Amino acid sequence: MRSSVEKVFGRVQHALGFGRTSTPPNDAGAVQTVQIELYGRAGDPVHQTRDNTPVVFHFGFAACLPVGTDVVVTTFSGDSSNGAIVASNHAKSRPTNLTPGQAVFYDQKGTRMLLSNDDNASVTAAGTLTLAVPTVLIDGQLLVTGNVTAGSGGASVELLDHTHARSGGTGSGGPPNPGS
Numbered sequence: 001m002r003s004s005v006e007k008v009f010g011r012v013q014h015a016l017g018f019g020r021t022s023t024p025p026n027d028a029g030a031v032q033t034v035q036i037e038l039y040g041r042a043g044d045p046v047h048q049t050r051d052n053t054p055v056v057f058h059f060g061f062a063a064c065l066p067v068g069t070d071v072v073v074t075t076f077s078g079d080s081s082n083g084a085i086v087a088s089n090h091a092k093s094r095p096t097n098l099t100p101g102q103a104v105f106y107d108q109k110g111t112r113m114l115l116s117n118d119d120n121a122s123v124t125a126a127g128t129l130t131l132a133v134p135t136v137l138i139d140g141q142l143l144v145t146g147n148v149t150a151g152s153g154g155a156s157v158e159l160l161d162h163t164h165a166r167s168g169g170t171g172s173g174g175p176p177n178p179g180s
């Protein structure tokens, strides 16, 4: 018969599990859930498949785990059928070679928000950065390498391609020449 100490030790040993997600999560309910392949001890093959494992995030942060994400699973009272994913790592999309002090917010396709620990920050995306807010305040210069359009989607005016009415004459003139 196992002693109480042995029982407690056994439960502590099984307090954490390691696995990998095997399906896209269900992100519709009160908590995200996902199917995982839960591994046994080091070197063991797949121990079991577990459906509907909750994924617990910190408040203010949400993500949808890609299939194949490595996960750390807590188990309650040593019961491997009852637990939650508390940490995750997707090896293929994880930004690498960061330097100490840097932080990155990223997705699977490579869009990144980098806090580079040198007084700079950057957003890198192949598509569009949308700011869905009533007002944008920039406490500094705005430098734009491309065109600037006011009234986009309606009666718009482009900074590099618009005309001015001639004063004291007829017709219209072009926009100011850059650098003049």
Ligand SMILES: [Fe+2]
Pocket: 162, 164, 175, 176
């Ligand atoms: Fe103008």
